[in-house]
Amino acid sequence: MIQLVVGMPPTSNFAGRDIVSVRDLSRSEIDHILDMAEAMEPLAKIGSDMLHGKIMATLFYEPSTRTKLSFESAMTRLGGTALGFAETKGTSVEKGENLADTVRVVENYADVLVVRHPLEGAARMAAEFSRVPVINAGSGAEEHPTQALLDLYTIKKELGAIDGISIGLIGDLRYGRTVHSLAYALAKYKVRLVLISPEILRMRKEVLEEVSKKIDVEETTSLQQHLKELDVIYMTRVQKERFGDLAEYEKVKGSYRLTSDELARAKKSSIVMHPLPRVDEIDSSVDSTSHAKYFPQVGNGVVLRMGLLGLVFGAI
Amino acid sequence: MIQLVVGMPPTSNFAGRDIVSVRDLSRSEIDHILDMAEAMEPLAKIGSDMLHGKIMATLFYEPSTRTKLSFESAMTRLGGTALGFAETKGTSVEKGENLADTVRVVENYADVLVVRHPLEGAARMAAEFSRVPVINAGSGAEEHPTQALLDLYTIKKELGAIDGISIGLIGDLRYGRTVHSLAYALAKYKVRLVLISPEILRMRKEVLEEVSKKIDVEETTSLQQHLKELDVIYMTRVQKERFGDLAEYEKVKGSYRLTSDELARAKKSSIVMHPLPRVDEIDSSVDSTSHAKYFPQVGNGVVLRMGLLGLVFGAI
């Protein structure tokens, strides 16, 4: 096992712990995870045998190649092995097996379970039945803790700190689990949150209420008006399918689309993030600007998950 | 390579051998495999590099996530690597390739082939064409040798011995390959076999005839009447699709369903097993009783397959 020397002792013991929601984590715990991610940066390049002999099972009840590959890459970089399923077709789930049984079966094959599920609360339930730690890789419309953590890590890495920034969440704030988890996580810091979306895709009420109690939140429909004040421009897809009225979609589409021309009006130090895949909400002209951080954000996801796996396995 | 010290020299040489049917194995060979499984118990926890550099290919012509993951976990715990396909969609099989050709291709990619196939005799045919050892992971309605072996291992581990027990096979004894392979395997021991099923799902005649020659077998439709005498209560799914007459299904369904209340009448030391997935033939109230061994049975599958892989590779 490679010894990582970090500045201070862990603020809490992560070994064997489930990671179900960012809401379960204190700010100091999140800070500790981000520190561990940073410590993983060199290992992401040279590899490590920290988790040699350990097995991670991915239980993906909903397809997500990106998240699955990111976890697999993280596990592999630490010397461990990944196995599992990427969809429920062909699995015992099709034969009528419930999640609790599947968990009690698969925990025999692995040392940690990474669960993705379309239903709210599924990861929590899996964690309750599993003897081995469960990491939530997205469940229902609210929770995607590792995405929120990698977003925080990207902000900290690019801007130096999270406290003190203005962050705009832009696009579909109603259905995207990413922005919900991220809003909950940001509420643990001293940030200003600008929620920018079409009327019908406004941030869910329950998220808005909880987050508003802790930090300064503004809701608006105009990206143009707020672009100048933002340190982080967090874009998301606005999907046609969300609109009952296609005329309405055509109307709003253009105003949640970012181009390099528009970015000329943004803060020079501001960064553009996106959970990806994008369709056309970020024009390819943005890619070559210094603002574009959505591809490095993907690499940050690997080191963040390496840090989290290292912690959950008690290896760091 | 980790050296395992075992009580006595192998009763037969397994290195390079195909594992197609339990009927090919003598009792002393089965006992040796069970001993090897036991020797693998610590390695299933700490891992091993016994098969470092070795590759296992899974050729699954019929989906079975559970069996596939179990083999992959076993191979990984021994330091080896797994690759292969989980369904025939997208493979050369779709382009019209026959099994013999596929085997002669895939043997170039791996050191052992694990084959699952809907047709009787497919694993035997694969073994004939392959230069590397073939392990049958289920073929046709009759053969699933590693399941039968892990069932025996579970019985021995939980009850101390296989000889002398009364075992009830309950539910669908006609279509389930698991109970067929298990019956053949049990016939090599001194056990009493109680076959409990609806009329239309009675044990296949050819299995019944062969097994009856060797051990005491009783056929019955009543679980209730025999529950008290059983040391092993081996449940299986009774699938609605098997019944032409749904009224008939509704009638029998309840009588092959196990609850904790009913289990109160069973021997205190009796164990409940199931190849899983279950649907509702074992009530969840049974899960917390000391009888329930169907989840540990899954873990036993991993160590059993570790033992078998170790033997086939000549590594132990």
Next chain:
Amino acid sequence: MIQLVVGMPPTSNFAGRDIVSVRDLSRSEIDHILDMAEAMEPLAKIGSDMLHGKIMATLFYEPSTRTKLSFESAMTRLGGTALGFAETKGTSVEKGENLADTVRVVENYADVLVVRHPLEGAARMAAEFSRVPVINAGSGAEEHPTQALLDLYTIKKELGAIDGISIGLIGDLRYGRTVHSLAYALAKYKVRLVLISPEILRMRKEVLEEVSKKIDVEETTSLQQHLKELDVIYMTRVQKERFGDLAEYEKVKGSYRLTSDELARAKKSSIVMHPLPRVDEIDSSVDSTSHAKYFPQVGNGVVLRMGLLGLVFGAI
């Protein structure tokens, strides 16, 4: 890292290089790759840790179990790990992501990308966007460089040399990417090429033109007439779907089918190759003749890819 001693210094530096087309490679570079494949032969048996800690991502936009498993086996034999996707279903591609974005995401998960794509030029485009090396595993109808290289390696291994031989490419020379890549590769050697196909499946004009400039090429519809002169009989599938007129298909089918009887008229030293899967263009009676090299050809694919990976990673 295992040190391989080879006869002469590399004729060019492959470390970090993309392998998109055989047309990008000089003859001396190809010779060097073939030498590296040969050097890999012992490692294919005993394994190696040369690429320990390295990750290969397979991006297969078109299913090909065989090529995917061959690359995975090669990577595993060198101690590396493979991850990726085997079809676009369930991936971000379905959500509308373009290839350039997918590449810039997945390069964060791996150290080399292996790309298979139905469109001409896709691998080239992937290589342009990727920071890590890209290996083309088949793109469009023209390029399948690793297949062409393993074909050359098979010829050299079986016949001792490539220069001086007569090779017949037989069957579908119009749609098969394999024969196109192979023809380009052969044109770098001193060979005589006999193109044998039905009228409507003649070699593509652009390939024919380029290759004819460099080597002696003959086009014909008769396998029978040329069988005797060939050192390499390279068979391919003639697919029914390619024919508008089924009567036409039935007419030609028989004449591109090889049996052991017919092979009696071939050179004793001649070899039969096939990219596989075959359907019935090579009769199973050929399998047991000394001519049959299509199954060893598969194994040659693994060592060739090991050599290529070793070179691209700068490990040899």
